[in-house]
Amino acid sequence: MRALPWLTPVAPLFALLSARSAAAAEIPADPSNYAELLGTLQPGDTLVLAPGTYTRLTISGLHGTADAWITIEGPSTGEPAVIVGEDCCNTVQLYDAAFVAIRNLTIDVGGLAVDAVNAKDTPSHDILIENNLMQGFPAGEQQIVGVNTKTTVWNWTIRGNRIVEPGTGIYLGGSEGDTPFIAGTIEGNVIVNPVGYCMQIKHQNDYALAPEMPAGPNRTVIRDNIFLKDDRESPDGDRPNLLVGGFPGAGPGAQDVYEIHGNLLFSNPREALLQATGRVSIHDNLFIGGSPSFAALVVTAHQGKSVALGYVYNNTVFGGGTGIAFSEMASEDDGVVGNLVFAGTPISGPIADARDNIVGAEADAAEYLNNPVAMLGAMDFYPLPDAVEGTPLDLAKFAGDAAWDRDFNGASKGELTFRGAYAGAGENPCGPLDDQIDDCGGGDDGGGSSDDGGAADGTAGDDGSGDAGSGGDGASGGATTAAVDDTGGGTAGSGAAEEDDGGGCGCRSGATGWSAGWGAAIGLVVLVGRRRRR
Numbered sequence: 001m002r003a004l005p006w007l008t009p010v011a012p013l014f015a016l017l018s019a020r021s022a023a024a025a026e027i028p029a030d031p032s033n034y035a036e037l038l039g040t041l042q043p044g045d046t047l048v049l050a051p052g053t054y055t056r057l058t059i060s061g062l063h064g065t066a067d068a069w070i071t072i073e074g075p076s077t078g079e080p081a082v083i084v085g086e087d088c089c090n091t092v093q094l095y096d097a098a099f100v101a102i103r104n105l106t107i108d109v110g111g112l113a114v115d116a117v118n119a120k121d122t123p124s125h126d127i128l129i130e131n132n133l134m135q136g137f138p139a140g141e142q143q144i145v146g147v148n149t150k151t152t153v154w155n156w157t158i159r160g161n162r163i164v165e166p167g168t169g170i171y172l173g174g175s176e177g178d179t180p181f182i183a184g185t186i187e188g189n190v191i192v193n194p195v196g197y198c199m200q201i202k203h204q205n206d207y208a209l210a211p212e213m214p215a216g217p218n219r220t221v222i223r224d225n226i227f228l229k230d231d232r233e234s235p236d237g238d239r240p241n242l243l244v245g246g247f248p249g250a251g252p253g254a255q256d257v258y259e260i261h262g263n264l265l266f267s268n269p270r271e272a273l274l275q276a277t278g279r280v281s282i283h284d285n286l287f288i289g290g291s292p293s294f295a296a297l298v299v300t301a302h303q304g305k306s307v308a309l310g311y312v313y314n315n316t317v318f319g320g321g322t323g324i325a326f327s328e329m330a331s332e333d334d335g336v337v338g339n340l341v342f343a344g345t346p347i348s349g350p351i352a353d354a355r356d357n358i359v360g361a362e363a364d365a366a367e368y369l370n371n372p373v374a375m376l377g378a379m380d381f382y383p384l385p386d387a388v389e390g391t392p393l394d395l396a397k398f399a400g401d402a403a404w405d406r407d408f409n410g411a412s413k414g415e416l417t418f419r420g421a422y423a424g425a426g427e428n429p430c431g432p433l434d435d436q437i438d439d440c441g442g443g444d445d446g447g448g449s450s451d452d453g454g455a456a457d458g459t460a461g462d463d464g465s466g467d468a469g470s471g472g473d474g475a476s477g478g479a480t481t482a483a484v485d486d487t488g489g490g491t492a493g494s495g496a497a498e499e500d501d502g503g504g505c506g507c508r509s510g511a512t513g514w515s516a517g518w519g520a521a522i523g524l525v526v527l528v529g530r531r532r533r534r
Helices: 034-038 362-367 518-526
Strands: 026-029 046-049 052-055 057-060 070-073 081-084 092-095 098-103 105-108 117-120 124-130 133-135 145-150 153-159 162-164 168-172 185-187 190-192 199-201 219-223 226-228 242-244 257-261 264-268 274-276 278-283 286-290 295-299 307-313 316-319 322-326 333-337 340-342 345-348 358-360 369-371 380-383
Touching (some): 034 046, 034 057, 057 098, 219 242, 242 257, 257 274, 274 278, 278 295, 295 307, 295 316, 316 362, 322 333, 345 358, 358 362
Parallel strands (some): 026 046, 052 081, 057 092, 070 098, 092 117, 098 124, 105 133, 124 153, 133 162, 145 168, 153 185, 162 190, 190 226, 199 242, 219 257, 226 264, 242 274, 257 278, 264 286, 278 307, 286 316, 295 322, 307 333, 316 340, 322 345, 340 358
Antiparallel strands (some): 369 380
């Protein structure tokens, strides 16, 4: 069974991150002296924050090196180091930082209209945001964000964080498309009940390479996350759980790819679970509890960016007016292969390569899966014996993807005979799905290593097949027509106003209450801790 990197804080994967030069040191700090000590840190140093309450953490001009990172960390167990906000400033603020890790902190916004973690003004690259709890966001304010980048950044790894009831969980890039997020890894995070997006990466305009920026082509990998939404309406317009925008039309970044795999996207009564544009590969994810008025997974043009590459394979979709929708033909290549889709219209839109999918209505799912219900803690979409296997899938065109041969649990796909996100049948080795992440049933490493856009060590680094369904408009209910706002949003709802906070503090709006149904079901599970799979 392979260990997930974000669950093993003393594992060898931190060897490079912890590399020390001869002059490097482990420096203890407390609330009385941490601000002064921050400015003295040298490559390889670790500032160890004692349990206590710290007012803001501003990281400005700190530069580690590729083999000697600067680390700022709290206790990995026991009483936490808590960073609290002030209404003047974002709670953890980065300016002009490189090769810096921020780990094991509780970041409490304290109900203020400020972000938990924010980078702005000057580029920051090779940053690790890991194993932090982010909480205390003001109710109903979509513009307030867990992790927010408002400057060009590259080689960021955002791993193993829990972000509870933010306005927006993770928001990467500015609303105008001129501050791109490049070559990142977002993995093992749990984002619970945001007002707007669980996560968005903004579209990118053409840009010139800055010193040290990777020339590419680059991959940004979004894997092994849990993106949960409840049924609260957003005052700024409803949003998908996850949205990724398009890349530049020419020059650096034009051939970049988003690879999205191994994620659980659960519940969205008013929008898509995933909206994607540009060049994407989406595989081995679970899309559960989509709205009957929207597509659960929509690949569409958006903000002037068209669909160039659209690979969608080995996903399980349960719910949604449409399961998988393409709004236009991909200009380079597509592939909708080996998916297991139960929705009103399972698959729709202009798709050249649609094959070996099993499709049906939601009511049909019980013939194939252990317990197909949209309820955290009870739902189990692992296949029944002999229910979803067929002739071996031809996945050759996807072999350049990380973990293309690994299922949702991280297990080998073997002879490639299974449809959907799981390559197994019978009892699920990871049990029912909830809002937590753990390590189970992963087997050997086999291609799922953290080797792209930010290394695991923190360095930069059938038969039974059915036709693709027809019908439906392939769109996500106005997803391509909304105006644009910043930090929290403006891409997937209707009538969203344009916002730009320039650095994290958003305009206030009234709080909205919890409704029954999804909100209650999710809320009961939120308190349980973190565990899921692999």
